[in-house]
Amino acid sequence: MPSRQELLLDAAIGILGDQGLRALTHRAVDAAAGLPAGSAANYFKTRDALLVAVVERFADRDREAWRTIAAFVRPVNPCELAEALTAYVQRALGPERTVTVARYTLFLEAAVRPELREPLATSAAAIRVWAADRLREVGTGDPERQAAAVLDYLDGLMLHQLAFPGPLDDIERNVRRLFDRDPGD
Template sequence: MTSRRDTLLDAGVQIIGERGLHALTHRAIDAAAGLPAGSASNLFRTRDALLDAIVERFAERERADAEEMFGSGPPRSAEELTQALVRFARHATGPGRALTLTRYAILVEAGIRPELRQKLGSTGAGVNAWFRAWLLLAGSADPDRDGPVIMNHWTGIVLHELANPAPAFDPSGQIRTLIESLVAR
């Protein structure tokens, strides 16, 4: 069962993902969550407190999505890593679209608000460690070098697809080329 707090935060994620950060208000969250007026402001007194909690919530949800998607275990080869990243890109631009757009909106906001950078840095550190371990298993000789190259390219592919959706989105060629050039040597 989802807690009242998570219901409110999930509503916030949906608002940002569908309408942008400018639409994020306590009142909008209450309405989207179907809860009485004042529910969000009782838990999150300021917009900053609300945004901090949304950062934590979208990180939790992305991790849960990834664990569900990759529940069969980490990739053990460059091809398995390619397939995992392709599945994740399709999810991020399809069923996980609002969540992904929320992450990108908050990344842009972090360019303006240093306190968000810190919050994103702490949630991102866990993801980076997890991905570094995947790269080692897949055959990377230098996961500290390969990780940022792969994830920055993947982020660009996903961002481009979100901004300019293609009817037949297929990131497999780009991702395979990148993984083969860095990992499968």
């Protein structure tokens, strides 16, 4: 059961994903969380404090989601890993679309507000370690480089799909191609 503070921050993540950064206010967070007016302001005195806490909560949730994925997704070859990553993208763009939009909203805000970068960078580094470990387990040539290439490709693909939705037919094939590339390419 999430704490009251976590409930507020999760509601704020929902607002970011459904309505964008401009809609993130203490009042909107209170309403979305179903809590009395002033609840968010009791924890986060300013909008900046709220945003910093949202970034930290998002990063914690992101790391936890990937820990869960790592516990259950154990591909034995590159094709199975490509299938798993394709399923992740489809989920991120489907049932988890709100969280995915919030993620990129926070990334863009971190681009202009350096104080928001550290928790997101820490989370991204943990995800890259997971990806490199999976790539190492399935026997690819350069797991760290390939993990960076695959995750960057998926980030770009998801961002593009959020802005300009279209067919997702070639994800798995394109991910497999990244695994197959020679490390010197």
